[in-house]
Amino acid sequence: MKDLIRxxxxxxxxxxxxxxxxxxxxxxxxxxENTRDRTHGDFASNIAMMLAKPxxxxxxxxxxxxxxxxxxxxxxxxxxxxxxxxxNFHQDHQALARRLDAALDDPRLGVHRDGPAQKxxxxxxxxxxAKEMHVGHLRSTIIGDAVARVxxxxxxxxxxxxxxxxxxxxxxxxxxxLQEQPEAGETGLSDLEGFYRAAKQCFDAxxxxxERARELVVKLQAGDPACLALWRRFNSISLAHCQQAYExxxxxxxxxxxxxxxxxxxxxxxxxxxxxxxxxxxxxxGARCVFLDEFKNAEGNPLPVIVQKAGGGYLYAxxxxxAVRYRSRxxxxxxxxxFVDQRQALHFQQxxxxxxxxxxxxxxxxxxxxxxxTMNGADGKPFKTRDGGTVKLIDLLDEAEARAYALVxxxxxxxxxxxxxxxARVVGIGSVKYADLSKHRSSDYSFNFEQMLSFEGNTAxxxxxxxxxxxxxxxxxxxxxxxxxxxxxxxxxQEQELAGKLDxxxxxxxxxxxxxxxxxxxxxxxxxxxxxxxxxEHCPVINAADEATRQSRLRLSALTGxxxxxxxxxxxxxxxxxx
Numbered sequence: 001m002k003d004l005i006r007x008x009x010x011x012x013x014x015x016x017x018x019x020x021x022x023x024x025x026x027x028x029x030x031x032x033e034n035t036r037d038r039t040h041g042d043f044a045s046n047i048a049m050m051l052a053k054p055x056x057x058x059x060x061x062x063x064x065x066x067x068x069x070x071x072x073x074x075x076x077x078x079x080x081x082x083x084x085x086x087x088n089f090h091q092d093h094q095a096l097a098r099r100l101d102a103a104l105d106d107p108r109l110g111v112h113r114d115g116p117a118q119k120x121x122x123x124x125x126x127x128x129x130a131k132e133m134h135v136g137h138l139r140s141t142i143i144g145d146a147v148a149r150v151x152x153x154x155x156x157x158x159x160x161x162x163x164x165x166x167x168x169x170x171x172x173x174x175x176x177x178l179q180e181q182p183e184a185g186e187t188g189l190s191d192l193e194g195f196y197r198a199a200k201q202c203f204d205a206x207x208x209x210x211e212r213a214r215e216l217v218v219k220l221q222a223g224d225p226a227c228l229a230l231w232r233r234f235n236s237i238s239l240a241h242c243q244q245a246y247e248x249x250x251x252x253x254x255x256x257x258x259x260x261x262x263x264x265x266x267x268x269x270x271x272x273x274x275x276x277x278x279x280x281x282x283x284x285x286g287a288r289c290v291f292l293d294e295f296k297n298a299e300g301n302p303l304p305v306i307v308q309k310a311g312g313g314y315l316y317a318x319x320x321x322x323a324v325r326y327r328s329r330x331x332x333x334x335x336x337x338x339f340v341d342q343r344q345a346l347h348f349q350q351x352x353x354x355x356x357x358x359x360x361x362x363x364x365x366x367x368x369x370x371x372x373x374t375m376n377g378a379d380g381k382p383f384k385t386r387d388g389g390t391v392k393l394i395d396l397l398d399e400a401e402a403r404a405y406a407l408v409x410x411x412x413x414x415x416x417x418x419x420x421x422x423x424a425r426v427v428g429i430g431s432v433k434y435a436d437l438s439k440h441r442s443s444d445y446s447f448n449f450e451q452m453l454s455f456e457g458n459t460a461x462x463x464x465x466x467x468x469x470x471x472x473x474x475x476x477x478x479x480x481x482x483x484x485x486x487x488x489x490x491x492x493x494q495e496q497e498l499a500g501k502l503d504x505x506x507x508x509x510x511x512x513x514x515x516x517x518x519x520x521x522x523x524x525x526x527x528x529x530x531x532x533x534x535x536x537e538h539c540p541v542i543n544a545a546d547e548a549t550r551q552s553r554l555r556l557s558a559l560t561g562x563x564x565x566x567x568x569x570x571x572x573x574x575x576x577x578x579x
Contacts, residue, residue, distance in 0.1 A: 002032045002043060002507065004075060005089055009047055012069035021065055022055050032089075034504070038493070041080055041088030042500055048085040059085030093490040096499055100488050103502070104559045108153075109566060111506035117155045118334035121327045122148045125246075125253060126340070128165035129238035129260070130174060131196050133245045133393040135383050135447075139372045142433050142572060143441050144339035145251045146518040147370070149570045154513050159331055162253055163323060164242075166235050166260035172217030173203045175230050179216075180209070193392070221265070235260075245393050249429060250572055264322035268314045271322050272307055278358045286310030290354050295346070305350045320351045324367065325360040335366040337516060342371030342442060370516040373444035375436065383447050397429060403449055404428030408579070423579055427453070427461055430573040434460035437571055438522035458526040461579075463568060466529035468578050470561030473541060473554070475578075481558040486551025488559075494535040498556060501528050505563055509570070518571060525567045532560045 009030050016022040028051070035044045048063035055062050063085040070079060077092040103110030124144025127133045148158045177199035202209045220227040239255060246253045272288060275281050280290045282304075289304035297303055307318045327333045338348060348369040355361050377383045383391055405424035412420070435452035438459075439445045455461045474481055490499045501524075508524045511517070541557055544550035565575050 001075070001091055001503065004073065005032045005043055005045065006030045008070050008073060008076070009045060009066070009087070011071050012066045013047070013051070015069040016055075016065060021057075021062075022051060026051065026054060034500075035088060038496055038500060040082055042091045043089040044082070045087045045089075046085070048087060052085065063087055091500075093496065093499075096503060097488040097490050100499055100502055100559055101555065103505075104484070104488075104555055104562070109505060109559070109563060111154070111509055113155045113510075117157065119157045119159065119332060120148075120151050121159045121161055121331055121333040121336040122151075123161050123163050123323075123336065123338045123340070124148070125242075125251075126163045126165070127242055129235055129242075130165065130170045131390075132193055132241050134390040135375055135393055135396055136390070137245075137393060138396075138432075139375060139436060139441070140339045140341070141246070141251055141253070142249060142436060143370070143372060143516070143518060144337075145249075145253070146437055146521075146571050147337065147339070147512065147516045148252065149572060150509055150512045150518075150521070153566075153570055154509060156513070159333070160253060160257040161323075161327070162258045162260070164239070164258055164260035166238075167262040167265060167319075169214075169217050171220060171231060171234075172213040172215070173199050173210075174234060175216045175220065175227060176209060176213040177202055178230050178234060179212075193390070241394075245397070248394070248397050249433065250574055252572075259323075261319050264319050264326065267322045267325070268318050271318055271325070272314075274360075275307060275321075275354070275358055280354065280358060281307075292350065292353055292357075294353070295350055303346075303350070305354055317347070317351055317354075320348075321355055321358075321360060324351065324355040328361040328365055332362075333365060335368065337368050337370050339370045339372065339516070342373055345369060345371050368516070370441065372441040376444055376446050378446055378448060380444075380446060397432065400432045400449070401425055401428035403453060404431065407453055412579070423576060426574045426576055427464060427579070430460040430464060430568075433572060434463070434522065437518045438526075440519050441517060458522065460573060463525055463529055463564065464573075464576055465579050466532065467561060467564045467568065467575055469536075470532070470557055470564065471577055473557055477542065479554075481561065484551065484555050484558055486548060486555060488555050489549070489552040492539050494531070494538045495553075495556065498528075498531045498535045498560065501531050502556075502559055502563060505567070521567055521571060525564060528560065528564060528567075532557075532564075 009032075010028070013022060013026070013028055013030075017024055017026065028047070030045065030047055032043050032045050035041050048066055049059040052059040052062050057065075060081060063081045067079050067081060067087060075092050075095040077090045080088040080090070082088050099110060122144050125137060125141040127137045144160075148160060152158045174196070177195070180202070181198075203213055204210075216227055220231055239258065243253075243255065272281070275290060276288075281288050282291055283289070284304060287304075287306050287310050288308040289306050291302040291304055293302055295303045305317050306315055307321070308314055324336065327336050340348065348367075352367040352369075355367070361367065375383050401424050404427040405420060408415075408423045408427060409420055412423075415423070431452040435447070436445070451457075452459055453461060455465060488499070490496055504524070508521055512521050535556070539553055541550065541553040544553055568575050
């Protein structure tokens with residue numbers, strides 16, 4: 001509808017330019033927004049106020065001329081002028097009802113892309129295989145997963161890339177410990193944090209051990225078969241821990257999506273050589289760097305992008321450049337989205353610019369850093385254990401399920417143990433994920449179990465309950481939502497509000513896909529649940545005055561339930577039939 005209204009306004013503006021009311025050559029950005037009060041219309045535009053000055057007219061007078069020049073369209077019932085010159089558009093309720101009827105009978109809920117689909121690479125999660133996943137990996141994993149799900153639903157081809165840290169100097173230390181303690185491969189690696197600490201203690205305490213670790217790094221990087229065998233064994237066990245977390249989180253990442261730093265090792269020398277050939281490399285204190293004038297330090301001097309250390313070693317920037325090139329030349333991506341901590345913003349700005357200047361990416365390829373803030377404790381500081389240690393992600397999920405189980409058992413003591421456990425798992429994991437996803441990704445947020453498990457407010461339990469509430473209507477009637485008879489009619493104010501919100505589902509998803517902001521979908525689902533509650537309170541469904549009204553409201557209820565369920569699934573949350 002917003003696209004339609006923008007097109008109608010564009011035609012009206014063109015007409016006024018032709019008649020001399022507006023000067024030629026106007027660069028018009030037409031804004032169309034939802035109205036706060038639907039009694040004044042469904043959509044509004046401030047176009048008359050934007051163009052009043054070049055037209056030499058009062059905004060309200062120009063609004064009158066624009067309204068007169070608007071082409072008619074059956075989907076718009078009338079256009080009003082409000083305040084200083086807003087154009088308020090009322091959509092035709094019969095046309096809206098027909099769209100919602102079609103959406104109910106469509107597996108895609110009426111959401112279809114007009115333009116061409118894209119191939120999108122999504123860089124997400126990326127844990128360091130030297131340690132178990134901790135809470136710091138949560139945001140990259142679940143925000144990236146939600147955006148990937150939305151883009152797939154919109155028709156894009158999504159390629160997930162788990163750029164794990166599986167290479168580097170710390171692996172020499174770990175390999176040396178594996179070599180010294182063969183039994184650690186069977187027992188010690190069940191606790192990766194403990195294994196890493198034990199290896200680090202040996203590294204710090206023994207000069208001989210540290211020297212052997214450094215030698216193993218060189219041998220590993222040179223492709224020594226024995227070192228590679230130990231390295232593969234270690235990575236296999238480490239990745240198994242990661243996969244356990246992904247499955248608990250209901251995240252669509254598998255071993256096939258892993259393409260770690262090691263995958264680019266053979267290409268790093270070529271990256272440096274190609275940068276040199278492009279005339280971008282400068283030697284500085286023995287290191288090979290790229291200097292870009294647009295990136296300067298506090299003293300105004302250009303900041304280097306170091307791609308090779310004085311000793312010949314490579315850095316994260318080198319690997320990231322190799323990954324960018326691979327995603328362009330091999331995967332042929334139209335977009336590459338990087339869900340990485342906001343504190344890496346400068347790094348990615350520099351890498352992306354170097355990649356473009358070196359010709360590592362094809363024309364038109366979008367490189368976007370989708371940065372996010374930190375997950376903090378109640379004190380506003382990074383989330384830690386009571387003794388100041390790192391919180392393992394699995395431990396956090398265990399506690400979430402345990403707390404949800406106690407809550408659900410208190411409210412539903414009559415449920416069987418298996419069902420209680422299932423509900424606790426869905427509610428517990430969903431609450432952790434939704435509490436994160438409902439915040440703007442660029443913001444820091446404080447982790448709070450009590451708030452996220454509440455049945456009030458913008459939380460997973462509230463939305464999961466709203467979804468089951470819709471399902472309970474049809475359970476009472478012993479009726480399926482498939483092929484409901486009748487047609488939707490939009491009459492009562494609560495029906496108008498609910499219908500208008502349902503009609504905006506596609507716009508919300510395209511917004512999430514474009515900007516990588518799942519919190520927009522969370523806010524939409526929360527508002528939708530609230531509008532359904534108001535509709536259900538004021539518009540009898542099962543006991544409607546007549547059969548046609550009853551079927552109309554059942555269809556509206558069914559579409560609401562399907563939209564809530566689909567929206568939660570796109571966020572990566574499981575749903576329930578009852579709670």
